Amino acid sequence: MRATIMHAPGDVRVEDRDKPAIQQPTDAVIKVVAACVCGSDLWPYRGADVLHEPRAMGHEYVGIVDDVGADVKNMQPGQFVVGSFFASDNTCGICRSGYQTGCVHREGVGGAQAEYLRVPLADGTLVATPEMPDAGKVPSLLAASDVLGTGWFAAKAAEVGPGKTVAVVGDGAVGLLGILAAKQMGAERIIAMSRHADRQALAREFGATDVVEERGDAGVQKIKELTEGLGAHSVIEAVGTQESMMQAIQATRAGGHVGFVGVSHDVALPGRELFSSLVHLHGGPAPVREYLPELINLILAGDINPGKVFDLELPLDQAPDAYKAMDERRAIKVLLRP
Amino acid sequence: MRATIMHAPGDVRVEDRDKPAIQQPTDAVIKVVAACVCGSDLWPYRGADVLHEPRAMGHEYVGIVDDVGADVKNMQPGQFVVGSFFASDNTCGICRSGYQTGCVHREGVGGAQAEYLRVPLADGTLVATPEMPDAGKVPSLLAASDVLGTGWFAAKAAEVGPGKTVAVVGDGAVGLLGILAAKQMGAERIIAMSRHADRQALAREFGATDVVEERGDAGVQKIKELTEGLGAHSVIEAVGTQESMMQAIQATRAGGHVGFVGVSHDVALPGRELFSSLVHLHGGPAPVREYLPELINLILAGDINPGKVFDLELPLDQAPDAYKAMDERRAIKVLLRP
Numbered sequence: 001m002r003a004t005i006m007h008a009p010g011d012v013r014v015e016d017r018d019k020p021a022i023q024q025p026t027d028a029v030i031k032v033v034a035a036c037v038c039g040s041d042l043w044p045y046r047g048a049d050v051l052h053e054p055r056a057m058g059h060e061y062v063g064i065v066d067d068v069g070a071d072v073k074n075m076q077p078g079q080f081v082v083g084s085f086f087a088s089d090n091t092c093g094i095c096r097s098g099y100q101t102g103c104v105h106r107e108g109v110g111g112a113q114a115e116y117l118r119v120p121l122a123d124g125t126l127v128a129t130p131e132m133p134d135a136g137k138v139p140s141l142l143a144a145s146d147v148l149g150t151g152w153f154a155a156k157a158a159e160v161g162p163g164k165t166v167a168v169v170g171d172g173a174v175g176l177l178g179i180l181a182a183k184q185m186g187a188e189r190i191i192a193m194s195r196h197a198d199r200q201a202l203a204r205e206f207g208a209t210d211v212v213e214e215r216g217d218a219g220v221q222k223i224k225e226l227t228e229g230l231g232a233h234s235v236i237e238a239v240g241t242q243e244s245m246m247q248a249i250q251a252t253r254a255g256g257h258v259g260f261v262g263v264s265h266d267v268a269l270p271g272r273e274l275f276s277s278l279v280h281l282h283g284g285p286a287p288v289r290e291y292l293p294e295l296i297n298l299i300l301a302g303d304i305n306p307g308k309v310f311d312l313e314l315p316l317d318q319a320p321d322a323y324k325a326m327d328e329r330r331a332i333k334v335l336l337r338p
Numbered sequence: 339m340r341a342t343i344m345h346a347p348g349d350v351r352v353e354d355r356d357k358p359a360i361q362q363p364t365d366a367v368i369k370v371v372a373a374c375v376c377g378s379d380l381w382p383y384r385g386a387d388v389l390h391e392p393r394a395m396g397h398e399y400v401g402i403v404d405d406v407g408a409d410v411k412n413m414q415p416g417q418f419v420v421g422s423f424f425a426s427d428n429t430c431g432i433c434r435s436g437y438q439t440g441c442v443h444r445e446g447v448g449g450a451q452a453e454y455l456r457v458p459l460a461d462g463t464l465v466a467t468p469e470m471p472d473a474g475k476v477p478s479l480l481a482a483s484d485v486l487g488t489g490w491f492a493a494k495a496a497e498v499g500p501g502k503t504v505a506v507v508g509d510g511a512v513g514l515l516g517i518l519a520a521k522q523m524g525a526e527r528i529i530a531m532s533r534h535a536d537r538q539a540l541a542r543e544f545g546a547t548d549v550v551e552e553r554g555d556a557g558v559q560k561i562k563e564l565t566e567g568l569g570a571h572s573v574i575e576a577v578g579t580q581e582s583m584m585q586a587i588q589a590t591r592a593g594g595h596v597g598f599v600g601v602s603h604d605v606a607l608p609g610r611e612l613f614s615s616l617v618h619l620h621g622g623p624a625p626v627r628e629y630l631p632e633l634i635n636l637i638l639a640g641d642i643n644p645g646k647v648f649d650l651e652l653p654l655d656q657a658p659d660a661y662k663a664m665d666e667r668r669a670i671k672v673l674l675r676p
């Protein structure tokens with residue numbers, strides 16, 4: 001089968017690989033219907049993460065179950081499934097508390113930018129749709145697999161709710177879907193921090209009521225001006241740098257909540273400033289599995305259309321172009337079809 | 339009047355100073371009945387905080403109202419009051435959300451280790467007891483002014499509650515009263531981290547069910563062993579160093595809560611580790627004012643006896659000895675009587 005392999009920064013190739021097989025009785029193998037390139041895939045692509053050996057890329061996926069291990073009970077070949085980037089048993093104490101990405105048996109899922117994918121702990125990781133979805137729903141279901149689930153978790157972590165003002169740091173797919181999540185959760189005011197016209201437009205379409213183009217201290221100042229000097233109740237951080245984290249913390253009022261989901265890169269939070277800020281800080285790898293049933297229902301009911309973050313669609317063979325387009329910010333997010 | 343002044347590290351003197359007067363119509367001046375030395379007073383005493391000029395010490399106090407400004411409505415001379423270390427208006431949006439230490443008009447209160455003390459924003463800062471309390475209640479009411487209120491906030495920030503396992507990092511007065519708070523809030527299991535026999539005994543008296551003597555990685559390992567490998571649901575951090583913060587974060591299970599109230603010193607939290615931990619982090623200067631009415635009621639009803647943290651009582655004139663006893667860890671906390 002064809003699979004996307006990163007050999008070095010900037011060097012992504014589509015190559016022939018063995019089709020994955022069931023290894024554990026709890027595994028499933030799925031035929032990938034759609035996958036995509038993640039913002040986090042750009043870290044090794046840009047050389048910001050070290051790549052020790054060629055890596056099979058992709059951890060966002062929807063597909064059709066091709067084969068299941070002997071112990072898999074909740075799904076069968078032929079069903080359409082959406083999965084998460086961490087496999088989880090969905091039964092341990094941590095999973096039951098809603099933190100499947102902290103599952104005591106968690107395993108990373110990798111190699112989804114390919115024709116077939118092996119998913120460990122299939123019963124606890126995949127969610128099947130009630131029936132085969134319309135083709136038009138596929139991009140949104142794919143978004144649920146990571147970027148929507150991550151934006152959703154960020155909004156939950158930031159305690160978004162009715163009557164609240166929410167600021168969103170980061171205008172990538174996760175930040176934009178954090179806006180959609182905040183809107184769904186009833187936020188009164190949603191401030192998108194973005195300086196790109198196309199992303200501002202999508203932010204407004206997803207529910208942003210205000211746009212702030214300034215960054216850093218100037219961005220914080222602007223958020224304060226919009227909130228009677230107090231700061232936002234809830235801030236979603238979807239970048240992962242020192243600047244974005246400090247911007248998020250400083251833009252939050254005392255007693256407010258920061259939900260951070262940008263994968264941290266060289267971040268060191270100064271204790272004294274965090275102490276003085278009186279904010280709540282929560283985040284990490286989003287427990288997408290926890291939200292998948294709800295998100296799939298919202299998508300199939302037509303209540304949300306997160307698939308709009310895919311502004312470019314390419315066949316799997318053009319995966320290298322997909323990386324290039326996202327690296328050069330010509331695309332927000334690229335969908336790949338095997 | 340006599341007042342305690344720190345001139346330099348290790349150099350604390352009781353000197354004559356002018357009795358404070360009303361400066362703003364919202365001020366009160368109180369005759370101090372009891373004050374005490376705070377763990378945070380030891381930072382400048384030990385030279386860990388820079389002292390640019392002589393400082394009037396003390397921010398924990400109970401007393402009798404001596405004089406009030408023209409705008410003070412909620413109290414009158416002769417009433418017994420308990421106050422907080424930050425003055426707050428208790429009416430702004432931040433105060434109303436329960437974060438009086440983030441009040442838009444907040445001011446530090448200082449110089450309580452003295453005969454008289456000026457308290458700004460008296461209506462929003464002080465709470466009067468229904469009647470003159472018994473002398474035996476004074477130490478507990480004094481504890482409410484800071485260490486109890488701070489331990490209480492830490493337990494709230496750590497989301498302590500029924501069925502939960504709580505670990506407490508730090509066996510000073512705040513950590514010990516964090517244990518008392520956790521017990522009051524219904525924690526199922528409370529693990530005190532302490533290697534001092536006297537403090538372990540008080541910890542058990544306040545409600546600790548287990549004691550762990552190990553620190554750092556070994557301490558974390560021990561907490562995991564006691565919690566089926568998962569870590570505590572809630573961890574109270576009451577020290578403020580890099581080691582104690584990391585110990586608290588690492589001892590908390592994914593999805594659990596760290597409440598940190600140790601004043602941060604040279605702490606820099608590694609973003610990637612915080613991200614992976616999936617913990618909630620909340621803390622800072624405790625909004626004691628928020629909890630005072632409830633804490634005063636519990637004390638006057640005899641439900642809690644936080645005054646037990648005072649294991650040494652000295653006349654104000656011996657304030658230098660009080661600092662010495664705490665610095666040398668001969669006393670947990672010293673009460674001073676003017």
